[in-house]
Amino acid sequence: MWILLIINFEILLACRGRYCQLVMGPAGSGKSTYCQTLMQHCEAAKRRVHLVNLDPAAERFEYPPTIDIRDLITLEDVMEELGYGPNGGLIYCFEFLMENLDWLEEQLGDYEDDYLILDCPGQIELYTHIPIMKQVARLLQQWNFQVVGVYCLESQFIEDTSKYFAGVMSATSAMSMLEIPHINVMTKMDLLSEEIRDNMDRYFDPDPLLLAEDANKSTSKRFKELNMALANLIDEFSMVSFLPLNIKDEDSVAYILSHADNAIQWGEDQEPKEPVDELEGPSED
Template sequence: MVQHAQNAKRRVNLVNLDPAAEAFDYQPAIDIKELITLEDVMDEMDYGPNGGLVYCFEFLVENMDWFEEQIGEYEDDYLIIDCPGQIELYTHIPIMREITHTLHRIGFNIVGVYCLESQFVEDTSKYFAGVMSATSAMFNLEIPHLNVMTKMDLVSSEQQKLMDRYFDPDPLLLSDEASKQMGQRYHDLNLALARLIDDFSMVSFLPLNIKDEDSIAYVLSHADNALQWGEDQEPKEPEDEIPDIAENDD
């Protein structure tokens, strides 16, 4: 995304909010690890990884002035804030809400981008599980929200054809499929879920293949639209058509 922005003569800055992140392909402009690291917390407090992560974020919230000071330097910029993958941070505790409220207060527009790995979606029941966790994060955060199916470069052209049904889902087809996998007694629940997905396009997924520039542009255009971001700051429409990323197997 950073590379793509550079190619398009746009500036995008990275913010790392993952206190366990080890290596970066692009150096973040702001890094939570300068404030606290998961490794130190686990060593010093004798916590496991999950408790340690929650501790790191409680510490961040207590030191919000550090974050505000750092992020204040980028108030006119486009920031990608990489957050840890543990779902508890978005669903069980109000920490991410505090962070998004702070960003709003300072004047940032925000879009939450929920990344679900294509490799996780082996079948329709896993896809439903992904939809439900994405939805629970969306309800909890109450900010504009996008779902992205990542790592599509690892999906073969054949699998890609099968996955297309998750990008423009047909509720009846999906619920029938899920019921075949899960047993008939889940049919009504599956149908209700499939209708939810159909009724609210916000719970559908945008495919992202990082090896395909059109695919990156497609996802970025949806984020721009949710943020109402543009060179001229005029409202823009996102790109409608999902790019054909299956042909790009190189």
């Protein structure tokens, strides 16, 4: 009987929810601001969320990370001791992490029921053609985490249609490489004028063929066929759409969080809690 109880308890532990967002995107795309905004939103909603820093070059955080790769290795030390440049040093840091997975597993082991937000580096090659972040995503899944990728692209990309195409292709590449549930977030919407924001719908769920026509107006003739080929690729697979993030709008933040939660089915195994009447005083049992 005791053996059956132990087995059932282990099965129950294995089924407990472990959830995380893998926040990625180009340097300067607003990843850390997104993480900070999400932490603030969840804190106000009394929701238990932890920040995990996976950027060995990070300098400061508004919310101190609960888990920090800099406790294991820093880019500054690698560059100083091995003479590597920033990109080579960053890859070395992640190779070092992969050689010390017991450290990462131990750090993550204490968060069985919690929701983690992983703030990743801004070098997009880690997500597009170097398989390191893919390996990290696979490991998280092996450790019973439900993982959603959140790819950030700053709204200033829409100022140049060709630049926007590049952003769409990088998001598509990351989605194809990582092979995990994925959402794309267009950040820094609060920095745009109201007039521009009101005319951005076609960028959230893009019609690539129309955008290719715009790009061709300012592109050399020899690249027009390439633009149309890229547009047809995006249009054929219909994989890319963006959710707008305005950090000054709580509804915008909640909307994006709900999409991420839905992608990993957060909350489906949570036990229902009794509603608390704030007008009632504490129990006098």
